[in-house]
Amino acid sequence: MQFLFKIPEKMPTMSIKELLENYFLIPRKIRHFLRTKKHVLVNGQPVNWQSTIQAGDSLSLTFDDEDYPTKSIPMGKPDLVQELYQDEHIIIVNKPEGIKTHANEPTELALLNHVSAYVGQICYVVHRLDKETSGAVLFAKNPFVLPILNRLLEKKDIHREYWALVEGSFPYKSKIFKDKIGRDRHDRRKRLVDNKNGKYAETHVTRLKVFDKHTLVKCQLKTGRTHQIRVHLSHQGFPLVGDPLYNQLPSKRLMLHAHRLDFIHPFSLEKICVEAPSESFEKGLK
Known part of the structure; x- marks a missing residue:
């Protein structure tokens, strides 16, 4: 397994050792093999571990099969x-x-x-x-x-933005919920607000559109607790439409959609931003 990188202009100055250890987070054992086997090349040449990388340098890393053993899973469709x-x-x-x-x-x-x-x-x-x-x-x-x-x-450098359709008229233009979330002792599938024993959770909610009986909101996660959006909003009296665990009113689907994802690519240092369409979610708004 070989990887070739061109060091981008925005990459901070660091040594090969710092790059592999602190930036690429390569385990110590694998770093040792890279060094002894001379599997790290800069501009096609072996390098001293204390050498400094420069913008525009071509970096080559070669990993053997034993460095990262391949796991096996069944292939899907x-x-x-x-x-x-x-x-x-x-x-x-x-x-x-x-x-x-x-x-x-x-x-x-x-x-x-x-x-x-x-x-x-x-x-x-x-x-x-x-x-x-x-x-x-x-x-x-x-x-x-x-x-x-x-x-x-x-x-929290990977930013996730969700669309959610909730029951009722959400009264806030924007609101931050910080209730702690823990397990429901009576139902292992569920989570609940537990400000004494739960884990810190933070959800930023912005109202997008109000319908007759529902409100479309945008949710941004600052933490990643299980069912975080669903628990925070249902606890406030605004369960998600179609939620099989936290809402008793039936609907065709849970109206929660991960609309947007963005982050800085760790190798190119360019911003990656994608938006995901959803025909079924859009139909649910009508």
Whole structure:
């Protein structure tokens, strides 16, 4: 597995050691093999570990099979994948409602299996959406980039924007909810607001459009708790339309859609911004 990079102009000055350890987050054992096997080249030449990278340099990293052992999953159906963005390292797809992001059983097929079949190689989940939720999902195309993307997610540098249709007239033009979220002891599928024992959760909600009985809102996550949007809004008396866990009123689908995803690409340092269309969500607004 070989990767070629051109160091972008915006990359801060650092040594090869700092680049591999602190920026690329390559594990110590694998860094050792890269060094002893001379699998790190700059402009086609072996380099000293303390050498400084420069903008425009061509960096080559070669990994052996034992560095990142390949896992095995069943391949899905590539025609089920709607690509929003793809390059050598990542793919963003538009997840339909009613499908899991990743499987819970070895023989189960989920979006990850379909994306892997579409790409032609095993991919890796960076973040997930609930089965009932549609919209933009990011996958890593190799195990090398996965920890880098995970760090962006942990640092909240991957920005996710959702559309949600809620019951009733949402009275605020914008509102920030910070109620802590914990498990529901009476139903393992559910979460609830638990400001004593729960984990901190922050959701920014903006009103977009008011209908006769419903309100369309935009939600931006500052944390990533399970069912966060669904729990925060239902706790305030505005459950999502079609929510099978937090709303008793029936509807064709859960009206929650990951509309937008943006972040700075860790290698090119360019901004990646995608918007995911949803025909079924749009129909639900009418």
